[in-house]
Amino acid sequence: MRSLLPRRRAATDARAGAQVERGQITGPARVDRSTKTLTKRLRPGDVAVIDHVDIDRVSAEALVGCKPAAVLNAARSTSGRYPNLGPEILLEAGIPLLDDLGSDVMAIPESSRVEVDGAKVSVGGHFVAEGTVQTTETVEVSLAEAREGLADQLESFAANTMDYLRRERELLLDGVGVPKIRTKLEGRQALIVVRGYHYKEDLAMLRSYVRENRPVLIGVDGGADAILDAGWTPDMIVGDMDSVSDRALGCGAEVVVHAYRDGRAPGLSRVERLGVSHVVFPATGTSEDVAMLLADDKGAELIVAVGTHATLVEFLDKGRAGMASTFLTRLRVGSKLVDAKGVSRLYRHRISNWQVTALVLAGLAAVLVALGSTPAGQTLFGLILARIDDFVSFVRDLLGLTAGAVG
Structure with a gap:
């Protein structure tokens, strides 16, 4: 098996806090079962320790942006459920990926010095776990096997779609349960930003649109931070509040907390602790669905979406019961919806x-x-x-x- 570990550049990694000698990598461990949470504190040269079955594209791109010395995964980075793109993205960025290390690797103490030698992981000279070094060849084999099982996932997706329709038909068809909000959407355009694929590039391409049309800016969880980073201020933040920053929550935007159908809202306590005024929207599905349904119900004449999910693989990447809610939500708001994903690739400025x-x-x-x-x-x-x-x-x-x- 051809290892990618020796391909790391020793000088760059040493400056970043990691060391590479004779194919070995050492660096401080950053451990978290949630990849999304881990990337908030992951720094260049750290060794990322995660427990992530089927590493999705968004998570992989977030890891690449942090420039870790290596990624150690307790689970299988590609389970065969569907052809996920995360492992390939990590390898293309030159980041070594060790797979299927088992639960013992999650017991590594935070900030301890981790040594990676081939497929073996040690801490302080003591062996911890051994897994599989992923290479371009192993990833290609896994993806080929996963594509063969995609038909089963399609059947599951269809079943989840019908189940969601039965449970949420009143919300989808009549808007029952949509809360009252103070943000005026009637007759205006809405720009909904999700921190998904190519959202930065697409937002940059939409600057003229935002300047000329002044749409209502709606950030879905971390999408609110994306709006702030682009130099604007969100008018509304929708989500379960697990990935939005305190800075965004305190920017003055109206906050809509996405809750489960039974009223439970894991992010509600955080919003209350910060003293932020808010409303609660109980609904099945994802927060981006809630944002679209809210904008449609309140009379937005056009909904422009950035970073949202549109394809079957992207729905499966999200990993929430086939993302059936997103499929039906797009049918509901389809006449108003303009998907801006990929607009940066559709047109590129080629004149120097x-x-x-x-x-x-x-x-x-x-x-x-x-x-x-x-x-x-x-x-x-x-x-x-x-x-x-x-x-x-x-x-x-x-x-x-x-x-x-x-x-």
Whole structure:
């Protein structure tokens, strides 16, 4: 099995806090069963220790952004349930991935020095666990096997869709249970931001849209921080409040806490502790669904979505009963919904600055030639040249007087 561990650059890792010698990697451990929570404190050179079955694309991209020395996974990074893209993203970024290490690896003390030698993991010279070093070849084999079982997931997705429709038909069809909010959406456009695939690039491409249309900005959990990072202020924050920062919650946006159908809301205590005014929206499904249903029910004329989930693989990536709620929610708001995902890849600015400068100069030269061919233009150029000649004479006389005074 070809290991990717020796491919790490020792100098870069050493500066970041990790060390690489003869194929070994050492670094401080950052341990958390929740990858989303871990990435908030993960730093370059740390060794990420997670328990994440089927590492999804968003989690992998978040890990890559933190630049860990290695990722140690207690679970199987690809279980075969569906062709998830996370492991491939980590390997393409040059981050070693050790798989299926077992529960013992989660007992590694936080900040302890971890040694990774091939497929073996040790702490302080004491063996902890041994797993599988993932390579491009092993990931390709796992993905091929997962694609063969995708039909079973499709059947499960269809069953979950019907179950969700039975339980939430009053909300989907009649808007029963939607809370009252103070944010005015009637007749306005809404931009819903989820911290999903390519959300940063797509937000950058939507700057002109936001400036010209001034839509209601709705952040779904961490999407509120994405809006702040883009230089705007969210009007509303919707979610279970597990990944939004205190900074975002305190920015003045209206807060809608997504609760379970039975009224339980894990994030409610945090919002109350911060003293933030809020309303509770009990509903099955995901927070991005709740945000879309809320915007639609309150009369938004157009809903623009960034970073949301749209394909079957993305639904399965999210891992919430096939994301059946998102599928039906999109059917409900389909006439208003504009999915802005991938807009940054649809159009890319391919003209360099020097090309723009050359184009402007060429245009200016053409205008000057056209003016020079007309009587009015010739008169204008004559006046300009006369002014220039007067200025040159003034400077020459001034220099002559200065030289005479010195002599």
